[in-house]
Amino acid sequence: MQRFPAEFSDVLTDDGRRWLYQGHQDDLSHNPNRSFMCMAGVIQPRFCQEAYSLLNARLYKYLSDLEQKIPLFSTWHMVQNYRERLPKVVRMKTIDMTSYNRAYQMVKEIGLLQMLDSESFYQFVSKLSGYRLRKKMGKQVLCYERGDYIGPHNDHHPEDPEASSGYIDCHISFAGPGVQHQYLIYEQNRHLTEMQAMHHAGVITIYRLPFWHYTTPLAVDEGSLVLDQRRWVVLGTFLFDKRDKNVQKWQQEVSRRLTFSESE
């Protein structure tokens, strides 16, 4: 495969296509207490392998390091017991998609931008989340290698009025055969108790953000090739279309939670 297909629907399995056209009866809009859904078997396995190889061959050299260490002050400047504060810590690689640079050009050249911009990708995320979404979206490409991870964070953007009552992310994951495991740990009933494996090839996850979560360090099979020890994540971020009644219902739920947390 030299390019990603122009339409996302072309890479789906029969199950994936059924959900694209008919929606999912257990979508996020029907589950106010669930922030996250994870689907395997939605993308054709052969496409997953080819996409992994294509990303390795064409995009790897354009990745840049993204690293935020635990600040020393977060430990040694504490003045009260049990008052820890941890900013978002992370180590991974990413493509800079904020300007029209060489990396961005390559994402375009291999057809990835076109696939993420396709009508069927938009429809898929809208149907699976259960919300009408706005078409203008954010796109990112991430790559985890041995030991890469993200610490606890919630992805809330209170300063951005368009996103302050939430938004939807869809992540498509391409893991190499040398990846042993990587998990998403996320909150349920305000405890970080839930765990989902992310290391299977072609996993798709849909998030209604914000909520607390973190990604465990990527573990690899000793003896496997370094080339096979990566997990690429291609993702789209969609804002809610506020005219949709399911979106309005969600915004009422957000207001209720805000009121509840103030009285707590």
Ligand SMILES: [Fe+2]
């Ligand atoms: Fe996140």
